[in-house]
Amino acid sequence: MNQEKNQEKLAEILGPHFNNIANDGLFVLKALGLPKGAKVLDVGTGAGNFAIFLASQGFDVLTGEPATDTTHYAGKDWAASAEKAGVRDKIRFEAFNASKAPFETETFDAVFFFGVLHHVDEAERAATLSEALRVVKKSGTVVFFEPRKETLEKLWLTDPTHPLAANPSDYLTDKSVTEQKLQGAMMDVFVYRKG
Ligand SMILES: C[S@@+](CC[C@H](N)C(=O)[O-])C[C@H]1O[C@@H](n2cnc3c(N)ncnc32)[C@H](O)[C@@H]1O
Numbered sequence: 001m002n003q004e005k006n007q008e009k010l011a012e013i014l015g016p017h018f019n020n021i022a023n024d025g026l027f028v029l030k031a032l033g034l035p036k037g038a039k040v041l042d043v044g045t046g047a048g049n050f051a052i053f054l055a056s057q058g059f060d061v062l063t064g065e066p067a068t069d070t071t072h073y074a075g076k077d078w079a080a081s082a083e084k085a086g087v088r089d090k091i092r093f094e095a096f097n098a099s100k101a102p103f104e105t106e107t108f109d110a111v112f113f114f115g116v117l118h119h120v121d122e123a124e125r126a127a128t129l130s131e132a133l134r135v136v137k138k139s140g141t142v143v144f145f146e147p148r149k150e151t152l153e154k155l156w157l158t159d160p161t162h163p164l165a166a167n168p169s170d171y172l173t174d175k176s177v178t179e180q181k182l183q184g185a186m187m188d189v190f191v192y193r194k195g
Contacts, residue, residue: 006056013084014052021049021114022056024145024184029057031182032141032191038109041135043098043128044116048078048091050145054112055087062108067095072159073119099124101131111136114145115187118166125171129192133174138194144168145187168192 007026011019034040042051042063051063065074082088096102098113098120111132120128132142146165147155155162168190169179176195183189 010052010056010085014049014081018049018052020186022053024187024189025050025053025057025114027184028143028145028182028189028191031180032110032143034059034110039107041103041108041111041132043111043113043132044119045076045078045093046073046115047076048081050112050114051078051091052082052085052087055082055090056085059090061091062094063091064094064096066097068097071119097124098131099127101135103135105134106137106140107135109137109140111140111142112145113143115147117144117146117168117171118163120166125166125168126173129168129171130173133177133192133194136194140194142192144190144192145184146190148183148186148188151186 007019007022010022036058038059040054040059040061042054042061045051045063045065048063051061054061069075079088082091117125117128136142146167152162152165165188172192178193178195180191181189182191
């Protein structure tokens with residue numbers, strides 16, 4: 001089944017919100033050209049939408065969030081959705097804080113943050129970026145999806161306390177890293193590669 005057909009099927013199972021996320025995800029994956037079976041880290045599991053999307057695209061997915069996060073956005077039953085989508089066996093979960101990532105240097109082909117950086121404590125954001133760049137392979141990419149203005153306005157209808165979007169470049173200390181910006185329908189996308 002091709003990527004689009006696969007996505008249509010998942011959208012029927014998981015609903016329109018998943019479909020919007022997957023649309024932005026597909027557009028970015030086309031730009032990245034990651035091979036099937038690539039080892040990817042999905043930071044900030046939440047409801048599991050992005051981890052499920054990545055697994056549905058044939059990647060080897062490790063996802064996680066801090067065990068200490070008691071906000072409404074963490075501790076969700078992502079596994080039930082992954083089960084429904086038929087990809088539960090393709091996703092591993094490990095609790096971790098991205099500012100102290102418990103992974104070896106140069107482990108992943110790509111590290112994704114979908115709707116996550118603005119939820120990370122401001123004081124931990126610079127360390128979160130440098131940890132993501134440490135654990136990604138030399139040839140790899142670190143990708144942040146942050147909500148566009150229109151997306152934030154919709155989020156504020158149900159959660160008026162939802163934080164503003166973050167610009168990852170504000171927290172980037174390694175000047176040899178290159179940045180590429182892309183614009184999805186829902187999210188602004190920031191792609192970083194080691195120089
Ligand atoms: C809105 S949810 C992300 C949505 C999710 N990616 C999805 O596709 O459904 C925000 C996530 O950021 C995580 N988070 C916040 N601070 C973090 C940190 N320091 N390290 C890792 N994850 C963090 C939260 O625990 C939560 O899982």
